[in-house]
Amino acid sequence: MARVPARLRKLLPSARRTPEAAPPAPPRPRQGHNLFEAAAEYVAACAEDDPARAEEAASRVSPGMLSFGVNELACRALLTLARERNESPGTVARSLLGLRERPAHRPAADA
Numbered sequence: 001m002a003r004v005p006a007r008l009r010k011l012l013p014s015a016r017r018t019p020e021a022a023p024p025a026p027p028r029p030r031q032g033h034n035l036f037e038a039a040a041e042y043v044a045a046c047a048e049d050d051p052a053r054a055e056e057a058a059s060r061v062s063p064g065m066l067s068f069g070v071n072e073l074a075c076r077a078l079l080t081l082a083r084e085r086n087e088s089p090g091t092v093a094r095s096l097l098g099l100r101e102r103p104a105h106r107p108a109a110d111a
Contacts, residue, residue, distance in 0.1 A: 035061045035065040035066065035068065035069040036069050036072065036073070037060075038057050038058070038060040038061045038065075038066060038069060039057075039061075039066060039068075039069025039070045039072070039073050040069075040073060041053065041056075041057035042054050042057035042058055042066060042069075042070065043070060043073055045057055078092060078093055078096075081096075090102070
């Protein structure tokens with residue numbers, strides 16, 4: 001029965017001890033670019049009319065990943081503006097794009 005705690009200590013990562021002489025593992029190099037960083041840089045560059053910077057940001061990730069990141073940024077920005085304006089996201093989106101407000105939905109008349 002006394003062996004069970006010793007076996008558990010060997011299995012638990014918190015109980016394992018690294019030898020004092022072993023050097024710490026080097027930090028892993030970052031693989032690729034963060035798609036949200038690329039999307040934020042791309043959108044900011046487009047807003048500031050800087051095509052060279054936009055092209056550089058777009059080259060960091062695949063077009064599909066950039067599209068996903070830009071979409072996520074647009075959704076978050078729209079929700080933030082809608083909360084600030086106390087309006088619906090649909091109303092704010094139409095306003096930002098210069099579109100007219102949708103007419104109020106009317107139920108079909110009973111025949």
